[in-house]
Amino acid sequence: MRARSPGTPPSGTRCAAGLHDRAWRLPLLQWPLIVWQVRDGWVPLLVRALALAERAGHTETVTLAHQHLTHHLLANGSPAEAAAHAGRGLALAPPPAAPRRVVLRTLYGQALAATGRTGEAARQLGDALREARAHAHEEGEKAAHSALAALAALAALAALAALGILTDR
Template sequence: MRALALAERAGHTETATLAHQHLTHHLLANGSPAEAVSHAARGLALAPPLAAPRRVVLRTLYGQALAATGRTGEAVRQLGDALREARAHAYMEGEKAAHSALAALDVLTVRQGTGAGRGVGTTPGPGSSRGYPPYCSDSRGDLGGAGVMTYPS
């Protein structure tokens, strides 16, 4: 928190964005998802459009924090945006992280019994019989290639 305060006082946006990213990660790991949501949103608001890797990481963390607070629809949108942005900038590590977070969310929604997860209105994933929610699919109908993400209205 001290690094964030110093960065904000100094007007150093990049450092403040990074501090929000690390605080989000730390708060998620320590069971404070509501605070993590706040820091992720603030970090995204500060992240410049050209800082794609930072934005992808923040969006992925934001999606995970939203999911941990039960805001599944918002989480899926953030994770889908992270996946799309990672693909657009050929950021493979970010793409894998966003994809894994979406897959974990799919498992979580099944465990929570919402019916939104695997097996309910899903599209088979690439090279697998495992299903993915259709709103996580790209224009090819899977998570494996570049395309336009679609979401439920």
């Protein structure tokens, strides 16, 4: 493989070298590191990696890409888009991929809650909690429990506001 020029991303060099089946791996697998450093500039590469992984038939990688996109979109104020990616990722994630399913379900519940679909959010978060417990996925259990507690707190605040208890005087 030839050396890449300074402005060419490593995945672009792989495509140029005819290694399309591997080009999606670099941006996708490095995504958690990337979001800590650079934000929006890498999202198009992640979307491209998702498309390439879909074409290559790498289901596990496709679910991982949907998970990363869900997290990014939710953190950046696009809960409807985040919910769509989480739903697609969950539809593809096989039952043996319990940790990924728990994370996707938790993110899905949070995205649904942010769009006002609290009943559906509670169901997804409850499923995430049960699945995490069934597979002894402690980190997932904590995240799902925390998201359920936040949802319950919002519901309690809404009830108090409806009763006029939280009005400004």
